[in-house]
Amino acid sequence: MRLAALTAILLASTACTTAYDEPAMTTGEPEMTMAYPDTVRQDVTYQVGSLSVEDPYRWLEADVREEPAVAAWVEAQNELTFDYLETLPQRNYFKQRMTALYDYERIGAPSEKGGRYFYSKNDGLQPQSVLYVRDGMDGGERVLIDPNGWSEDGATALAGSVASDDGSKLAYFIQDGGSDWRTIEVLDVATGEKLSDSIEWVKFSGLSWAKDGSGFYYSRFPATEEGGKFTGLNTDQAVYFHALGTDQSEDKLVFARPDNPDLNNTASVSDDGRYLVTSSSTGTDGWETAVIDLEGDGMPIVIEPGVDYETSYVGNAGTTFYFATNRDALRGGVFKVDIADPDLAREWVIAEDEAVLSGVSHVGGHLIANYLVDVKSEARVYDMDGDLVRTVDLPGIGSAGGFGGSPEKSETFYAFSSFAQPTTIYRYDVATGTSNVWAAPDVPFDPSDYVTEQVFYESKDGTRVPMFITRRADVEGPVPTLLYAYGGFNISVTPGYNPVRLAWLDAGGAYAVANIRGGGEYGKAWHDGGRRFNKQNVFDDFAAAGEWLKANGVTTPKGLAIEGRSNGGLLIGASMNQRPDLYDAGHAAVGVMDMLRFDRFTAGRYWVDDYNYPQQERDARYNLAFSPYHNVEAETDYPAILVTTADTDDRVVPGHSFKYVAALQEVAGPGDDPLLIRIETRAGHGSGKPTDKIIEEAADVAAFLAEHTGLDVPIADPALNMAGGE
Structure with a gap:
């Protein structure tokens, strides 16, 4: 199932303890007024209908790699920022603690093809994870692809791989410098030999092999001028078939929509290999779904004719197809349809439930449905008629994901994690219900030393919103607290482990996650409640979370830090403008900050489902009221703010952050x-970033937030480069 899968286009984490009544400030902040670099302000104004909009820093939208003036501005800003960060005594502690917490073996859930098991593994501090393969479950593992030698700075990544059904060939994606652009290459699994196949201009694409292994289906955009590669709009995506051993110029166009160049088009091969299931979307909220008979006339059979709902392929048995949808089932359900039936009559197999359906897979003649129950995972096994067989016995309260596999085999794997529980991989037998640990991490801490509670609070309009709060079990009283949220694109923020967060907890702070509207935690209605002309609800929900944390003694009076990424960066920017009195420090990462021009760059045009159509006056007027860039107020006592972005972010282009700052x-x-x-080089929106860069940036951010919330961080020995080492 692919509910909310296209949200990947946007955007789709031993210390001393101090109890606080008032924050105990550290002494690292320089006693001086910050002297910022001069930024040229230009007289730029444009019209949206009768609405006049000022855009004085438009020139900062230019690509930093190509415009010397922007490059000089970036250099001056980074010099100021890094000079400041180097004064913070907390920085060494966080770097050392995060390094220690990252230094454990991390293994991904395996995928079985042709009796071979493919999985990723990172020994701990390797810049990039390595792809391994086993010949059989009990076979010895061997390295198949190690991307750590691909570049000197470790910023060229293996961004995914898919094996052919017989396990003999592997197609894999290469990502360079954090860009969303991918190159596809192929190797022979038995020998490890790289084949001649190479595919370019790939972005936001899946990859699906033909059942006979003769080639694969993928999506690509037309080649662009080099100057617009990282900022230009992405249009006219189409699905192609690549036959192994041929040049990309010979690839066969399989599916396109020239009538609507704004559509994003992807495809996957059906379980039996006879059909191709296509998905087309203008945004991120829904997609048109169709089936093409590869042995027929090539005409699509449209299952879902519009782009208002999420309808995605689960599996098929002959002409009977199973789809997950939120049409007529706002929290999700599964229906079946016989594509040989001219009426395409639908029959519900799994009806809508109080829980939210977040994923469905077809494994071993069963349907495995992954649900969210108050933002906690619950997995259920159904037969193909929709009768409940059993509920999977998950290890506890947390997040479970995976459950992929073959309709003919009862074996599947899933990953489970929580805020203080790193990811453990389980092997599950659908036929027997037996679940066994396949790979468990050996981490340098005891998960039982941390506690998580879930609370519910009221937002401005009375809506009941859930929030998780985690801290060390021995930490009592109000402490500086880091509040995180996302609030968009139907994405649910569920419990998950992040070494960066644990370092904050180890320093004595608390960590809170508010599951605000705009996400998918309670289905389509929850998403709708925080998008388009309801977007202000997102900021109100977030502010209510901050007020609750202060009123209930979780955080100190001046100790509330807030953080968000991408759409969450928008959240932080808007929140700082609207409630500078409530928040005490903020980190806005790779945020969407200009809500009237986001649709002019790269993938931004897909976001109109959440952000409105800024070329239309009514939409522009609404967006203008909360756009971070346009609502910075003079003579306002803003709390400390650190914005982070990267020069190769071609999803949320860095010009957003540049203009806002x-x-x-x-x-x-x-x-x-x-x-x-803080502007990173040779990095993008987040994926593919090497481990050392992750730690460096995270330590800088944590030190900044700790400095300005009074977190009493143990001051590490600056001579130590690694936590615990001498």
């Missing part, structure tokens, strides 16, 4: 607290 510094600053931006 320019406005903060020029309009609101200088003030008592720093308003800074």
Whole structure:
């Protein structure tokens, strides 16, 4: 099932303990007014209908790699930011603790093809994870692809791989410098030999092999001018078939929609290999779904004719197809349809439930349905008629994912994690219900030393919103707290382990996750409640979470830090503008900050389902009210803000962050607290970033937030490069 799968286009984590009544500030902050680099302000104004919009920092939208003035601005900002960060005594502690917490073997859930098992593994501090293969469950493992030698800086990544059904060939994606662009290459699994096949101009694409292994289906965009590769709009995506051993120029066009160049088009081969299931979307909220008979006339049989609902392929037996959908089932359900029936009559197999359906797979003649129950995973096994066989006995309260496999085999694997429980991989037998640990991490801490509670609070309009709060079990009283949320694109933020978060907890802080509207935690209605003309609910839900944390003694009066990424970066920017009195420090990462021009760059046009159509006056007026870039206020006492982005982010282009920070510094600053931006090089929206860069950035951010919330961080020995080492 692919419910919310296209959200990947956007965007789809031993210390001393101090109990606080008031924050105990550390001494690292320089006693001086921040002198920001000069930023040229231009007289740029444009119209959306009768609405006049000022855009004085438009020039910062240019590609930093190609515009010297932008490059000079970036250099000056980074110099200021890193000079400041180097003064923070907490930085060494967080770097050392995060390094220690990352230094454990991490294994991904395996995929079985042709008796071979393919899985990723990172020994701990390797820049990139390595792909391994076993010949049989009990066979010895061997390295198949090690991307760590692909570049000197470790920023070229293996971004996914798919084996042919017989396990003899492997197609894999290469990602360079964090960009969303991918190159597809192929190797022979038995020998490890790289074949001649090479596919370019691939982005936001799956890959699905023909059953006979003769080639694969993938999606690509037309080649663009090099100057627009990282900023230009992506249009005219089409599905092609690549035959092994041929040049990409010979690839066969299989599915396209020239009538609508804005559609994103992807495809996957059916269980039996006879059909191709296509999905087409103009945004991220729903997609048109069709079936093409590869032995027929090639005309699509349209199952879902619009792009208002999420309908995705689960499996098939002959002409009987199973789809998951939220049409007429806002929390999700599964129906079957006989594509040989001219009426395409639908029959519900799994009806809508109080729980939210987040994934369905077809394994071993059964349907495995993964649900969210108050944001916690629950997995159920059904027969093909929709009768419940059993509920999977999960290890506890947390997040479970995976459950892929073959309709003919009863074996599947799933991953389970929680806030203080790193990912463990389980092997599950659908026929017997037996679940066994396949790979468990050996970590340098005891998960039982941490506690998580779930609370519910009321938002501004009375909506009941859930929130998780985690801290060390021995930490009592109000402590500086890091509040995180996302709030968009039907994405649910579920319990999950992140070494960066644990380092914050080890320093004595608390970590809270607010499951605000706009996400998918309670189905389509929850998403709808926080998108388009309901977007303000997202910021209100977040503010209510912060107020609850302060009113209920979780955080200190001046100890509330907030953080968000991508759509969550928008959340932080808007929240800082709207409630600078409530939040005490903020980190906005790779955020969407200009809500009137987001649709002009790369994948931004897909986001209109959540963000409105800014070329239309009504939509633009609504967006203008919360757009972070446009709502920075003069003579406002902003709390400390650190914005992070990267030069190769071609999803949320860095110009968003550049313009927002320019406005903060020029309009609101200088003030008592720093308003800074940290710009990474050879990195993108987040995926593919090497481990050392992750730790460096995370340590900088944590030190910044700790400094400005009074977190009493143990000051590490600066001579130590690794936690625990001398």
